Amino acid sequence: MDRGSNMSRARQFEAAEDVPASPSADATIGDLITERLSRRNLSAGLLAVAAIAAAAPLRVLLGSPSVQAQEQRTTPSFDFEEVAAGVDDTHHVAEGYDADVLIRWGDRVLADAPAFDPYRQTPAAQARQFGYNNDFLGFIPHDGSSEHGLLVVNHEYTNEELMFPGAGRQDTTRFAMMTGALAGIEMMAHGGSVIEVRKSGGTWSVVTRSRYNRRITAETDMRISGPAAGHALMRTKADPTGAWVRGMLNNCSGGITPWGTWLTCEENFNGYFWGKADGLPGETALKRYGVPGNWMNWGQYHDRFNLAKEPQEPNRFGWIVEIDPFDPASVPVKRTALGRFKHEGAGNVVNKDGRFVVYSGDDQRFDYVYKFVTAGLVDRTDRAGNRDLLDHGTLHAARFDADGSGEWLPLVHGEGKLTAAAGFSDQGHVLIHARLAADALGATRMDRPEDIDVDPRTGKVYVMLTNNAARTPVQVDAANPRADNRFGHIIEIMPDGGDHAATKFRWEILLRCGDPLEAAVGATFNPATTKSGWFGMPDNALVDADGRLWIATDGNSQRATGRADGVWALETEGAARGTSKHFYRCPIGAELCGPAMTPDMTTLFVAVQHPGEGQGPKGPSTFEAPSTRWPDFLPDMPPRPSIVAITRRGGGRIG
Numbered sequence: 001m002d003r004g005s006n007m008s009r010a011r012q013f014e015a016a017e018d019v020p021a022s023p024s025a026d027a028t029i030g031d032l033i034t035e036r037l038s039r040r041n042l043s044a045g046l047l048a049v050a051a052i053a054a055a056a057p058l059r060v061l062l063g064s065p066s067v068q069a070q071e072q073r074t075t076p077s078f079d080f081e082e083v084a085a086g087v088d089d090t091h092h093v094a095e096g097y098d099a100d101v102l103i104r105w106g107d108r109v110l111a112d113a114p115a116f117d118p119y120r121q122t123p124a125a126q127a128r129q130f131g132y133n134n135d136f137l138g139f140i141p142h143d144g145s146s147e148h149g150l151l152v153v154n155h156e157y158t159n160e161e162l163m164f165p166g167a168g169r170q171d172t173t174r175f176a177m178m179t180g181a182l183a184g185i186e187m188m189a190h191g192g193s194v195i196e197v198r199k200s201g202g203t204w205s206v207v208t209r210s211r212y213n214r215r216i217t218a219e220t221d222m223r224i225s226g227p228a229a230g231h232a233l234m235r236t237k238a239d240p241t242g243a244w245v246r247g248m249l250n251n252c253s254g255g256i257t258p259w260g261t262w263l264t265c266e267e268n269f270n271g272y273f274w275g276k277a278d279g280l281p282g283e284t285a286l287k288r289y290g291v292p293g294n295w296m297n298w299g300q301y302h303d304r305f306n307l308a309k310e311p312q313e314p315n316r317f318g319w320i321v322e323i324d325p326f327d328p329a330s331v332p333v334k335r336t337a338l339g340r341f342k343h344e345g346a347g348n349v350v351n352k353d354g355r356f357v358v359y360s361g362d363d364q365r366f367d368y369v370y371k372f373v374t375a376g377l378v379d380r381t382d383r384a385g386n387r388d389l390l391d392h393g394t395l396h397a398a399r400f401d402a403d404g405s406g407e408w409l410p411l412v413h414g415e416g417k418l419t420a421a422a423g424f425s426d427q428g429h430v431l432i433h434a435r436l437a438a439d440a441l442g443a444t445r446m447d448r449p450e451d452i453d454v455d456p457r458t459g460k461v462y463v464m465l466t467n468n469a470a471r472t473p474v475q476v477d478a479a480n481p482r483a484d485n486r487f488g489h490i491i492e493i494m495p496d497g498g499d500h501a502a503t504k505f506r507w508e509i510l511l512r513c514g515d516p517l518e519a520a521v522g523a524t525f526n527p528a529t530t531k532s533g534w535f536g537m538p539d540n541a542l543v544d545a546d547g548r549l550w551i552a553t554d555g556n557s558q559r560a561t562g563r564a565d566g567v568w569a570l571e572t573e574g575a576a577r578g579t580s581k582h583f584y585r586c587p588i589g590a591e592l593c594g595p596a597m598t599p600d601m602t603t604l605f606v607a608v609q610h611p612g613e614g615q616g617p618k619g620p621s622t623f624e625a626p627s628t629r630w631p632d633f634l635p636d637m638p639p640r641p642s643i644v645a646i647t648r649r650g651g652g653r654i655g
Contacts, residue, residue: 020366020470021290022435022445078548078569078655082582085532085563089628091608091644092585097654098647099584101631102151102197102204102605104640105132109193111209118623118638119165123184127217131155132163132189133641134607136254136345136540137594138262139197140325146600147199150212150325152262153643154251155193156593158186159610161622162638168622175297183298187218191248192264194325204603204645214328218247221331222321226391228336231428233282236310238303245316245334246304252363253451253540253593254320255346257356258378259386262323265343267363269317274299275307285433286314289341290364315432320346320360322390335390338372339411339434345451345540347461349500350378356389357500359461361449365468367435368443369398369452371408373501395431397443400479400507406493408503409441416441447471447480447488453541453549459500460572461493462510462549464538479507482522486560487514487536490551492572511570511578513538515561526571526578533580535568536561542595548572548655550583552592552606557614565592567606569655583655584646587630589613589621589639601653604646612639 081095093099106116106129113128135156141149160178161168163185167177196210207213222245228234234242252267271293277286286292291314292299292307299305304313319334320343338346344363351357354377362368374393379385396408412418413427417440424430430437447468454461465480466488473483479491489512496504513536514521516529525534537555544550549572553565566585571577586592586608593607612626621627623638631642648654 020445021288021364022366022439077571077576078581078583080569080581080583080655082530082532083566083585085582085585087558087562087564087588089588090630090633091587093646094583096649098649099644100203100647102643102645103130103195103206104631104642105130105134105189106640107206108208109195109213109215111213118163118636121164121185123181123188126185126188127215127219129215130193130195131191131215131217132158132186133609134193134643135252135593135609136264137596137605137607137643138254138256139596139598139603139605140256140260140262141599144599146598146602149197149598151195151197151596151605151643152254152256152264152323152325153193153195153607154254154264155190156252156267156609157250158189159613160186161620162610162612162626163189163623165623168620168624170620175300178297180301183296183301186296187247187298188215189217190250191215191217191220192251192262192323194262194323194328199603202647202651204647212325212328214325216248216323216332218249220247222246222248223331223333224316224336225333225388226336226338226431227426228340228428228431231426231432233312233315233429233432236304236312236316238310248321248332248334249317251321252343253345255348255358257322257348257386258350258380259383260324260326261386262325263346263348263358264321264323265346265360266318266321267342267344268293268295269342270314271295272298272305272317273307273314274305277307280307280311282311285436286311288433288435288439289314289318315340318342320358320390336428336431337391337393337395339370339395339431341367341370341434344449345453347452347454347541349454349456349459351500352498353501354378355393355501356386358390359452359454359463361446361452361463362435363448363450363466365448365470366445367449368438369446369449369463370434370438371396371398371500395434396503397434397438397441399442400444400446400477400491402478404478404506404508406505406507408505409438409443410503411437411441444477444479447482447485450538450554451540453543454500455543455547455549455572457547459495459498461495461500462541462543462572463491463493464541464551465489465491466537466539466554479509481509482512487512487521487523488538489513490538490570510572511580524578525580526576528576528579530581532563532582533568535563535566535580535582537565539591540593540595542597544597544655545599545601550595550597550604551580552595554591554593558588564588565590567592567595567604584644587611587628587639589627590630594643597654601655602647602651604654606644606646607641608644609641610639611641 196207273292539554540552
């Protein structure tokens, strides 16, 4: 994290994710093939791929889109004129739509917050203003309304070089600019926001004096619940009970429950810890989670982030947090039954037997896909009756088999390899070290699992796999079919019998991403996809009320794909399956997060994160010389992460 580095904060995060943390020695399908065939015959892994193809259905290896497209070419059902792919300093939306900025970093959330002044920031002001790098969005309607509700927003991390004057200077040493006050501002810019929003005259705005408006930060008191609450591994000097923690960190994607609570997911928490793991108790587990990352210098000013002083504090992060947005006095709860890892998303569905199922990816290369199934049933008549539903149930990790079948492996203490003799003392231990438990069970090591969403009509589950440049030819397997996978792919899971609680499933590769005109990439978009319609690096996902799939991307750039990140609409059914259309394009340097739709599908909310990141006009983008000043375009205002509300001119449904 040298201040003199040319890498932005997000690209430094990305570089850290390039280093697989999984030490799993379980043989992949490619490893088994290599044992049987001479390496001299494995020309760049092509024979390994051919051998897998013999065992796997053609649709699994190549992806159904290409196969179906050969049978019949068609046009997608999405009804919009797509935006042209490209890169510039502003955002673009499909013809006939408006994209209006709803709220920006530094805008008031609480009515008494001061006006934003980027040159005079303070922790106290930021704690009452909209935080940085907005990620997950959830719209929760008031009384079923699609024009009035609460918007819940994650604030994932901060870009020092774009936030603070002078912080991006290349002549400074590591963290030299980062005083205790600036670190305090960063802490207050993390967490999340609850804002009441209303549509009037076709335009959305924030209800500025709403009693619901709330900021949650890295210092907000939270309760720890479930099997790991009070566990010996959760206790610190500041909290000898192991039942309370201050704050949530690096909250990426999330979900909304049927009872109207917000599930927000802690992802790259490891980067906030300072020091070295060498020689500490639990060294192996710390390193399995990449702790400490030393990405931030908060440990210089706060003992809880200093590993030498609080070696168990990292165990208190990496959870899914449940928050009641309708009660601003409520205490957020870290639900430990759902396991501890780098959570990306909480796609969920009420199963046909009434149990609640939450899907989540562990966002690192060669890590796992998980699901949690509650023991109890959702009570649709009593909101309070679901209060502790997520404290009891079973966490599973996925194994994807070569024949297109799969199995959910339960992470239950005392079963299989998860015993005291194997080093797992109890269920709390299994959940705190969920990665190690999934290693032991032989779950499939995936190409960076990110968001997951569910189509409640069909029961199909869509898993975004962003990329994995570290996968070698002999590590190729049916579910991860490309070595040096720079553009990612999307897997479609079909639960056995439509039962999300079942331990068996079928799966297919819906799409292999990248430029379909480059044969070496091996992309499988439907031929009906235009030159603007293809994308790489799928990240967040949304299944709309009609069951259509919307994809938000992270990693497209002028250098990587010649296009900015944005939103694409992807067909998943029929002859048009695999056809993609470009709907919204981010400004340069930005990542597209969210997205969220109102129930009547007339508004699509998207989160534009870290605009202006990367290279600026005079080198690395900085506060003083960013690559864009979106959305304000004022000479004294830096780029600002923002929420955008997209509506159709004249009214009507999106897409």
